[in-house]
Amino acid sequence: MKHGQVKIVPSGDRDLVMTRAFDAPRTLVYDAHTKPELVRQWLLGPPGWSMPVCDMDVRVGGTYRWVWRHDTNKTEMGMGGVYREVKAPERLVSTEKFDEAWYPGESLNTLVLVEQGGRTMLTQTMRYESRAAREAVIKSGMEKGVSASYDRLDEVLATTATTTPR
Amino acid sequence: MQATRRLDVIFAALADPTRRAIIARLASGEASVNELAEPFAMSQPAISKHLKVLERAGLISRGREAQRRPRRLEAKRLEEADKWLERYRELWEGNYRRLDALLDTLKNQEKERKPR
Numbered sequence: 001m002k003h004g005q006v007k008i009v010p011s012g013d014r015d016l017v018m019t020r021a022f023d024a025p026r027t028l029v030y031d032a033h034t035k036p037e038l039v040r041q042w043l044l045g046p047p048g049w050s051m052p053v054c055d056m057d058v059r060v061g062g063t064y065r066w067v068w069r070h071d072t073n074k075t076e077m078g079m080g081g082v083y084r085e086v087k088a089p090e091r092l093v094s095t096e097k098f099d100e101a102w103y104p105g106e107s108l109n110t111l112v113l114v115e116q117g118g119r120t121m122l123t124q125t126m127r128y129e130s131r132a133a134r135e136a137v138i139k140s141g142m143e144k145g146v147s148a149s150y151d152r153l154d155e156v157l158a159t160t161a162t163t164t165p166r
Numbered sequence: 167m168q169a170t171r172r173l174d175v176i177f178a179a180l181a182d183p184t185r186r187a188i189i190a191r192l193a194s195g196e197a198s199v200n201e202l203a204e205p206f207a208m209s210q211p212a213i214s215k216h217l218k219v220l221e222r223a224g225l226i227s228r229g230r231e232a233q234r235r236p237r238r239l240e241a242k243r244l245e246e247a248d249k250w251l252e253r254y255r256e257l258w259e260g261n262y263r264r265l266d267a268l269l270d271t272l273k274n275q276e277k278e279r280k281p282r
Binding site for chain 2: 005006007008009010011012013015018020022023024028029031032038041042043044045046047131132134135137138
């Protein structure tokens with residue numbers, strides 16, 4: 001198997017912990033999370049959204065600003081935060097707050113990358129301000145996930161297949 | 167609102183590793199409090215406390231058998247919680263499949279840059 005599946009489990013009172021394996025060294029996975037020209041290629045959420053704004057000043061105290069726009073109805077969704085810890089290529093801690101809050105307060109996101117035999121295990125811990133905030137996030141995932149149709153998934157799989165001749 | 171509240175209680179119940187282990191044990195069949203306490207280095211009252219949390223969340227129930235009062239899993243309630251997380255997972259899986267493709271491209275670029 002080339003890559004793993006995303007696992008998400010609630011942890012403690014306020015955390016969601018997400019894990020996923022990638023068939024690539026962690027320097028590349030880290031780059032894909034810290035270089036704007038790479039981030040905007042994959043961090044798009046549900047189908048139909050692009051990322052016109054992707055500004056990132058990756059250093060402790062530096063800020064980032066991301067805006068997504070829906071291709072047809074032009075709805076925009078923006079968020080941003082501050083980098084708290086920057087330790088290439090293994091650890092990145094940042095705050096996250098949406099312009100139009102769909103969960104209370106902000107979250108503290110910790111990305112940890114561990115490489116083993118050329119593969120990288122990604123662990124993303126999202127710590128919310130309260131149990132209710134975590135609940136709101138999980139509920140929202142429900143609504144958005146519905147639009148992630150299988151058509152789109154097939155499309156993405158086809159793209160993956162053509163870019164990786166083996 | 168009621169459904170939301172219930173879900174919150176379920177996730178709080180599932181967020182503890184001991185309680186997740188109890189759920190895993192009950193997935194293979196009902197068990198008494200003593201049987202459940204056995205694999206854990208915990209007193210029976212401590213286990214009972216965890217069981218109460220799981221019961222309140224509707225994740226387990228008690229059998230009628232008078233002395234043993236075996237606990238059993240309420241699978242339907244567990245599925246309900248799984249469904250919510252599943253949707254959230256799908257959203258990220260979409261992102262990460264795009265990232266897989268991007269990483270493959272980056273790997274190939276690196277290979278081309280290196281002299282043979």
